[in-house]
Amino acid sequence: METDLQLESTVWVGSKIYRAVLTGWQFNWTELDKKNRDKKTISVPVAEVVGVEEGRVEILPQKLIDDTDKVFTVFYVKRSSTGSSYGLLWTLGRTQFSVPSRVLRDQWTKHLRAALKTHSPVRPNRLLVFINPYGGKKKGRKIYHSLVAPLFELAGISCHVIVTERANQARDHLLKKDLTGFDGVVCVGGDGMFSEILHGLIGQTQQEAGLCENDLTVTLQPCPRHIGIIPAGSTDCVCYATVGVIDPVTSALHIIIGDSQPLDVCSVHQASGLVRYSVSLLGYGFYGDVLAESEKHRWMGPLRYDYSGTMMYLSNRSYAGIVQYLPADPLLSSPRDRTRCLSGCSVCSRSTERLFPHSSDAGSLYSSHYNQFSSDLEGEWVTVEGRFRCVSLTCMSSSCPKSPLGLSPSAHLADGTGDLILVWDTHPLGFLKFLYRHTSTEDQFDLPFVEVHRVKAVRFSLPPGKEEEEYEEIGGLSGGMDEEERGYIETVSRSGSQQHLADRGPGREMTNLQKTGNPFLCGLCCSKAPAVSVWNCDGEILPSIEILSRVHGQLVRLYARGIEDGAAVHCSEDIERGCTLQI
């Protein structure tokens, strides 16, 4: 640890006297008693200093400056517990320091700002911000302008803000416009909005690299720009699973200090090419049915998920299928090893070294990645066939407030693998037990009808003879896609350069699409349950049932650092961390 002393002086905070010390990485101030002995020290890593201003300055709820020429104000990250064992809330800490002279004040501000540049060099300077004004409770604009923009301004980040006027505007913008000069893209909205940014940035990066996303065997180029998520949706699972809390200020502070969390992404393909990308849940059976059902009850708001979950549970469905998977190396980690992927996760760090062996920093990481592991799809595939309640693939824990440990509690954000969860057909009470365990700390995999495998790729197909039924019933899939989405799938797959999503398949499918009804109308009121379900891909219904999905290790990076272990860190009003208190 570097200890080069840059500045030290006596300062006052209120009426108390302190000795302030700036070393390379750390800014400390120690309270002194009347005999000049140390009482307590507050220590802030320079990397977590948000800004330094001359005078007495307040930022929230609005900027106020009292330009006293012997005072400077330091803003920094301050943590507090959420009350739950994982995840920490970040707020803006602020301390006003008085010094004996203006010259000393100027020295402090100059040195602190220089230290920020040197020891926290990966902060964003310019961001492209998309606000979905209709996400969640429709408060995206307010959240951004009242809570986030003042922090970005304080940190000297310039932003180009676009309030979206239609779905997929952000994705299309990223695919079509020149992004030069932007360090990152921020979405203010929910998981749907994040998915738009994900698709736009991955697509744009592959276009620039001249890679075809439709080709499953191609190793995709990781995106050089970070994604920031300001949660303002009705589902903010990606934010929760990567930060540990759903809080706009916490997320804004992670963006400002340039935190970087790599994230694995699954690409989902059908025979003719790429269908979509997924980071949190690719689920067939129960989770697909719940989504399809919930689409019919959008008017209920977020309650529709609880309602549809109950309805689909009561309808007691299972589906025939063939699942093939390519296991990941069991020596590296296991979905049953009871570890948790937390900030600084060693499994993910080792994966970075494995995935990017020739890089020592993020800059070279991206250039060295291209075409390095064509061997990703090699290995022995395992095949299982039968009837399933659900088949799910997730490349993160997918924890959320309702399921704090998530779909797969030991899944990793960035180890290049996904967890495949197979829930075989079982009696209704058994399935209820499985679902219920997601809301508690009990192991949902410790049930005889549940299997979990850590995988690199998964293929799902229907048993011979079922394909015909699929064509009869896939018409219901259109219920999950609007006109524009269908148009997008068709236009971009034809437009060659973008080749973003796959063609919808043969004309026969479209014909049946027009003539058949929605299988989910069956539900409880119909004696015949549908023979096939649909895929729920991060909250979107996929247009195909037979799919192949592959995990791309660390394809994108978020302005986040993974979940900080609140249980391991003791927070109190006095202990302002990033600040540590030494007595």
Ligand SMILES: Nc1ncnc2c1ncn2[C@@H]1O[C@H](COP(=O)(O)OP(=O)(O)OP(=O)(O)O)[C@@H](O)[C@H]1O
């Ligand atoms: N201006 C807009 N008008 C309509 N839809 C939009 C607009 N901007 C973005 N969208 C779409 O709205 C969808 C939902 O947005 P978002 O995820 O921000 O909110 P949400 O409330 O969490 O979503 P959901 O309704 O899926 O729970 C996204 O898929 C996005 O493509």
